[in-house]
Amino acid sequence: MRVVIVGSGVAGLVTALALGDRHDVTIVTKSTIDESNTRYAQGGIAAAVMPGDTVDSHVADTLVAGAGLSDPAAVQVLCAEGPARIRDLIRWGVDFDRQHDDPAADFDAGLEGAHSFHRILHAGGDATGYEVEWALVRAVRASATRVLEQTFVADLVVTDGCATGLTVLRDGIAETLTADAVVLASGGIGQLYPHTTNPSVTTGDGAAAALRAGAVLADVEFVQFHPTALAVSGSFLVSEAVRGDGAVLRNASGERFMVGEHPLAELAPRDVVARAIASEMARTGKPVVLDATAIGAAELERRFPTISAAAREHGFDWAHEPVPVAPAAHYWMGGVATDLDGRTSIPGLFAVGEVSCTGVHGANRLASNSLLESLVFAHRAAAAIRSDAAAPSGAPRLWSGLPNTVPLERLARAGVPAGAESPESDGMPATVTAFLGDSVTTVATEAGDASARVTREPSRAELHTLMWRDAGVHRDAAGLREARDTLAGWDLPVAADASIQRRETANLLQLARAIVAAALAREESRGAHFRADHPDAEPPFAHHITVQAPLHATSAGRDAAPAPAPSSASVTPAPASVAPAPARARASVAPAANPTEKVTV
Template identity: 50%
Template sequence: MNVLVVGSGIAGLTAALHAREAGHAVTVVTKGALGDGSTGYAQGGVAGVYGAGDSAEQHAADTLAAGAGLSEEAAVEALVADGADRIAELIARGVAFDRDADGMLLLGREAAHSHARIVHAGGDATGAAISRALVAAVRRATIDVIEHAFVSDLIVSDGAVRGIRLLIRDSAGNATASELTADAVILATGGAGHLYAHTTNPVGTTGDGIAAALRAGAEVDDLEFVQFHPTILADNPAFLISEAVRGEGATLIDDDGRRFVFDSHPDGELAPRDVVSRAIARRAAAQGGPVRLDAAMLGAATLAARFPTIDRVTRERGFDWSTDPIPVTPAAHYLMGGVVTDLHGRSTIPGLFAVGEVARTGVHGANRLASNSLLEGAVFGARAAAALGAPWPGSPTLGSRESTDPAPASVEYRDGSEVPDFSRAALQQLMWSDVGLLRTSEGLRNALDTVQAWRLAAPAPRTVGEHEDANLLLLAEATASAALARTGSVGAHYRLTDAEARTAAPILETV
């Protein structure tokens, strides 16, 4: 088969390598350079089952608990069942996970895990180590790579995906339109963190794969579940402070030095991410400034050895976290929803697979368990490759049509009041304020009306930047709509009641 893999993080490169090893002709198309994307930024590690007393069943139970009842058991079981093999495969491909003096894997613990089961590399540089190893493996394999290529749309014909449309940029930044056909397309384009004014995601995470799948008619779900990482250094630009720091014993304190997260959950700093993020937002609003992460008890030597990247960056920013607590705040981090797939990455359109953060596999439910993201990319990237050429199960009949941009219905905006001018920054601030960590009915309706008005007025995109803006607008509309439709709170989707909303203005302004 002729296979196109769109994206070059852990999910895409794992799929590409497995597909090539199975004898398929593979081309990797990536928006930036090979290996660019969120994988290289991952600090914490990969969850697996290695420690004494741990088990796949316990890992699954932790994943299901974090998912707030909305994870799919079959998907979680697939994740943990295949996890050890995928970690062993990463080691075989050259990822040097950290080990103790006896050569045993060092295992860390992170929030909502019942055991220390996180393998890491370079202390807090796990994603970078994985990315380097997978890029090197792809370079050694007979896999074609097209870099600096933006996928503007999927080619749909006779009810199946037959290829992709591209804008390929040269060294001067000029883009040339092109098309590639294939027997299968595997989307591995990551999430949509740049929907928000504050995010841990690298530039370029603009929801391109999900938007293209939406236009092609694929089913998308759970977009309302956006994970906000609790601990981002409260200093520009955004820099993530790994959950593993709290796993090693660091605490969150307010201006009075009190460990306030216990007010919200008995596990305190190791509660699920959504709980910790909301607790931080509320406490920061109450005290009129950011809360702090206290890691001083770990000592300068341990911090430098275990978290060398964080140690270097915080010191470069003027913070000495070995002696003083550092200010932290939440930021948009991970999208639990995406293109709906089965357990082999197959979407609802024949020929289209989705793996990694672009996909909604059912693993994460309403809230992702820490360090399951890299694992999911590796597990389902391999599973998608294994399903290439197999009969496509139970897909709907879509008829023969090309990709189209689903236009919003005509809206009356705020009783005729003036719509603010569109810019990407304006969209990001709107999403941060109204479709962020704490949500209200009024805010969600305002966001949906504004985004629909912007989409109605938007010209047809021509440049890569304009296509990204169009994708962000489409994803913003779908996210706000999904959040408005889900009236109850669950996991990362938290809707204030009308009574709470009346007294929450300071919190909403803070977050």
């Protein structure tokens, strides 16, 4: 079986390793192999492996953080299978820190916000992501998996409703890679915001390609803002584990303002801390500071060597002085909707890691659960692909859906779910699906805003300003409507010879539309999505909002896709096949399951 994996973070690398050498596996990654969110992860990986801890306790903490939107079955899978996946990592060479630096002792498990147990395993102090990424890279390099670095995935190829490959750009040349299964492991969307802890590769390319191909996305409005990034250019993350070890937040007057905000003070859920910091900054016009001085210089250096080095680089001596911090976009709970095996609504297309929406995180990710989610669901997706390969028909199985969903266009059409009072529901454009696709003009006309009919190209900086202001930590209907109308007037056509940077910005623009539309439709506050005009959670909204672009916007019919290689002979030979997609037996493949059949409002 030929499998092409997009991305070389933890999710992509683990998928490849779990598939094993019996399959023809290629990883495509747009930068160097290690460049990813994964390699910057600091705090660690949550798993119930310490004496006294239980899977049930980890499940309970995850469900609380998810604010009523986590899928209990997915959370159970995550927490129950986590310990086995930690053992895999150890087998692949990850050396988790032990107590007293004694290799025979138990793990030196840390505590992070909203966890009720010390269960965060870390490696190299605060260099967990680096240690994990490089252990996996070494294991992949020792395997038969091929890796195509500096290769940009532009679009999915969908044939007869099934994913059959990818169009990629390598050295400026467009190629088509065919595959029996395509695995998106392309990470998140941090670059949609001006302040983000994410590296430059996080431009949502995989999610945008899936949207164009007609896949169902879910929970896109839920973006987690980390409360404590260093308030300097680059928004370097100061892990929650620092607060877990005793650091406190102070306002300009030196007061611990979180004490009055939440019973857990600095260890309250991330959204609570991020909003409190943003409000405090708005109120005083001054930055807030993180005071880690009580931890002591030696312990800070031992436990947080990476952050210590970054603080020094920016001229701070954090062992002796508080450092300025501010919220920054950090993690996307939304993504391509999957079932518990990583299958998406497009047969043959899998999604794992941050690009996916498995239902685990709900409205808010519990700290250190994302590396775990990548490990657990990459493993399951690999098992599903192996089982498809072993099936007599050879055809990909259909997904079993993400439970408890309502499509965005249904909210737009019907106003709001039964029971929710909403004066603003008429603010949604009637043709919301067109808004997500390419038909900007149609939407602008129906939205009734004359200025929005003017289509022009935005810069990345303009997109940043709009998203930070209107779809950031604090949101409200007025700002989101303004954002929607502005976005409706922006377009970024992608010609066959468009640069990678332009393609990335176009992908971000497409996802911005989806995020703003869903955020406008969700007339409540839940988890990371805070609406100042609807400050409470509303029970009728306790479901995932799904978005799906009209099928005319698929890669096949879109000008934006690079011209596929005319024949395998005329392109740089690629390890994965560049020949036209082989005709696969499709007799047994029914149309993708309709998510609207699964609605339970």
